[in-house]
Amino acid sequence: MHRKxxxxxxxxxxxxxxxxxLFLFPIFILMLNSFKNQRGIFMNVLGFPDAKTFTLKNYVQAFQSLDYVTSFMNSLVITVVSxxxxxxxxxxxxxxxxxxxxxxxxxxxxxFAAAMLIPFQCVMLPLMSLGSALHMINRVGLVIxxxxxxxxxxxxMFxxxxxxxPEELEEAATIDGCNSIQLFFIIVVPLLKTIMxxxxILNVMWIWNDYLLPSLVINKPGWQTLPLKTYLFFGQFSKRWDLASAGLMLCIIPIVIFYLACQKYIVKGVTEGAIK
Structure with a gap:
C-alpha cells in the first residue's frame, strides 16, 4: 500500500x-528571441542566440517605442483602481x-454565478453602443x-x-454598539485578508494583461496601456519580432514579480474559501 x-x-x-x-516553454522561447536580432529569429526561432545574433539593443528600442514609463503608469493606475x-x-x-x-x-x-458563463464577445457590441451613448469611452468608463x-x-470567492x-463575532460587535458599516470594516474585513x-492577484493579472477591452475603449495616444502599445511592432507590411519579443518581456516582468511575491496566498485563499 505504501509503495502504491x-x-x-x-x-x-x-x-x-x-x-x-509545456506552459513555460513559449515564455522561454519569447525570452530567447528577445535577445536576438531579426535575422537570428528568422534563421532559428527555437535556438539560443549566438555571437552574431545576440543583442541587447532590442530592450532599449522597445523601451523607447513603448513609451514605457507613460504606458506603465496607465496600466498601473487602471489596474490598481479597478x-x-x-x-x-x-x-x-x-x-x-x-x-x-x-x-x-x-x-x-x-x-452572479450565471454571469460568469456569458462570454465578453456576446456583450461587446451592445456595451460599446451603451458606452458611447453615456460618454464612457474613456479611462473612467474602462474602470467601471x-x-x-x-x-x-x-x-x-468571497x-x-x-x-x-463565525457569526458570533459579528453578534458580539453588534451588542457592543457597532453599526453595519463599522461591523464590516472593523470586524469582517480583517478576517478576509487571505481571500482579499x-x-x-487574480484580478490584477487579468486586468494588467487584458488587450481586447482597452483596445475598444481607450485606444488613443497617451491613454494606451502596455499591452496596447505592443501592437505598434506589428505593421501591415512588416513585423518586428525582435522588438516585439523584448517589448512583451517588458510587459510580463512586472506582473511576474507581483505574482511571485503573492503566489502563496492563491492556493490558501481558494482552499479556505471552498471549505465549509
Whole structure:
C-alpha cells in the first residue's frame, strides 16, 4: 500500500513537471528571441542566440517605442483602481448575500454565478453602443467596465470564504454598539485578508494583461496601456519580432514579480474559501 502511494505521488509529480514545461516553454522561447536580432529569429526561432545574433539593443528600442514609463503608469493606475473597487464592491455584496439569507439573496447570487458563463464577445457590441451613448469611452468608463466584469467571480470567492467567518463575532460587535458599516470594516474585513489577496492577484493579472477591452475603449495616444502599445511592432507590411519579443518581456516582468511575491496566498485563499 505504501509503495502504491509513492508510485501515485511520483506520477503526479512527473505530470506536474511536464505540464509546467509545456506552459513555460513559449515564455522561454519569447525570452530567447528577445535577445536576438531579426535575422537570428528568422534563421532559428527555437535556438539560443549566438555571437552574431545576440543583442541587447532590442530592450532599449522597445523601451523607447513603448513609451514605457507613460504606458506603465496607465496600466498601473487602471489596474490598481479597478482591482480596489472590485474588492470593495464584491466583499460587501458577498457579506450581505451570506448574512441576509432570503430567497432574493439566493436568486441574486445565482445571477452572479450565471454571469460568469456569458462570454465578453456576446456583450461587446451592445456595451460599446451603451458606452458611447453615456460618454464612457474613456479611462473612467474602462474602470467601471472592469468592475462590472470582475465582480461575479470575486463575489463567488468571497461568498465561500465569508461562510466560514463565525457569526458570533459579528453578534458580539453588534451588542457592543457597532453599526453595519463599522461591523464590516472593523470586524469582517480583517478576517478576509487571505481571500482579499487572492482576489487581488487574480484580478490584477487579468486586468494588467487584458488587450481586447482597452483596445475598444481607450485606444488613443497617451491613454494606451502596455499591452496596447505592443501592437505598434506589428505593421501591415512588416513585423518586428525582435522588438516585439523584448517589448512583451517588458510587459510580463512586472506582473511576474507581483505574482511571485503573492503566489502563496492563491492556493490558501481558494482552499479556505471552498471549505465549509
Amino acid at each position: 502511494n509513492k508510485t501515485k505521488k511520483a506520477t503526479f509529480v512527473v505530470i506536474g513537471i511536464l505540464l509546467g514545461i 482591482t480596489a473597487l472590485i474588492m470593495l464592491v464584491s466583499s460587501m455584496a458577498a457579506w450581505v448575500l451570506v448574512r441576509y439569507k432570503t430567497k432574493v439573496s439566493s436568486v441574486i447570487f445565482m445571477l 467596465m472592469y468592475v462590472g466584469f470582475g465582480t461575479s467571480m470575486s463575489i463567488i 461568498h465561500g470564504f465569508i461562510k466560514n467567518v 489577496i487572492t482576489v487581488a
